[in-house]
Amino acid sequence: MEASHTTKRAKRASALQKQTGALSFHIRPYEDKDFHRVRELFCQGMMGLARPLFYSTVSRPSNLLIMVATLALIYICTSSLLAAIGGVMSVLLALYYCCWFAYSSYVTAMLNSQMANIREHFVERPGSCFLVAETTCCDETTGRGGGGDVVGTLALVSSTQDPGACEMFRMVVDDRYSRRGIASCLVDAVLQRAREHGYRLCQLKTTMVQRPAIALYKKKGFVITKEALYTNGHSFFMLLIKLIIYEMEYVF
Known part of the structure; x- marks a missing residue:
């Protein structure tokens, strides 16, 4: 039975292989050898959002008035x-x-919890998975990607509140490989896994500065169901930046 599942997954990974220009990649399940690279991508992706958040914060009328x-x-x-x-x-x-600080505190918390044991939190958890996008040939633009470079991640986790729902986490794509269709393929692969597990609802959270991701999610069929102000226990500082968290849902 396990061999059958492995074969099916291998076929899915092969079917999900894509080629854009000189870059070819495929989607596959997370392996322990990916641990450090996945954590590195997570840190880079999250901390890279501090700058667009800063631009958004500075342009806010209330903060312009303060200056x-x-x-x-x-x-x-x-x-x-x-x-x-x-x-x-x-x-x-x-x-x-x-x-x-808004992103640094979040990254630190995740590195010390979920991302400290990816296999336990995402791979071995029933109804869950952790997928990575891996290059399979050299990319002429970056000079990298001779094969085996992890350039994107996305995870699916069963909801603790609703047995018929799942949650999407850890969408990260290396900036050097953005706009190559990697994120789109990762979302498609995770949604397919969710269908196979019989989920009726897929949920995710994203921030207002992740506009390309929001546009992609909407294109795939997700809709925004809730908006909330991110505070993280530091209300005064968070009120200055007013980081909005969007909750989105996809109904199968």
Whole structure:
């Protein structure tokens, strides 16, 4: 029986092999040898969101008002334009730290919990899986990808609240291989696994700055069902950046 399942999975992995330009990749189940690379991709993907969040935060009218008020107040008190500019730079640094901290605290928590034992949390858990996208030939654009490079990940986990539902986690694609169809293939593969497990609902959470991911999820049939402000126990700092979490669902 186990051999039969292995054969079926191998056939699915082969069927999911894609080629875009000079890059060829396939989707396969996670293996222990992928541990460090998967964690590296997770860190890079999550921390890479701090910058777009910072841009979004700075452009918010309330924060622009804070910077203008800081500039005016310091200039009035000191008559020094240099001091006023220094004050604004301090505000910008504070905002960037808030954006960095929002993702850094999350990454640290995950590395010490779920991502510390990927096999236990994602692979061996009933009704769950952890898939990776692996290159199979050299990519002329990056000069990498001679075969065996993990460039994307996506996991499926059974819901602890609803036995008929599952949750999608850890969607990450190496920035150097973005817009190659890797994320789309990963989503298709995970949704197919969810169908095979008999789930009626697939859920996920994403942030407002992950616009390409949101667009992809909508294209695949997911709909936004809820919006919430991310606080992580630091309400004052999180109110400055107002990081919105979207909950999305896919009905089979």
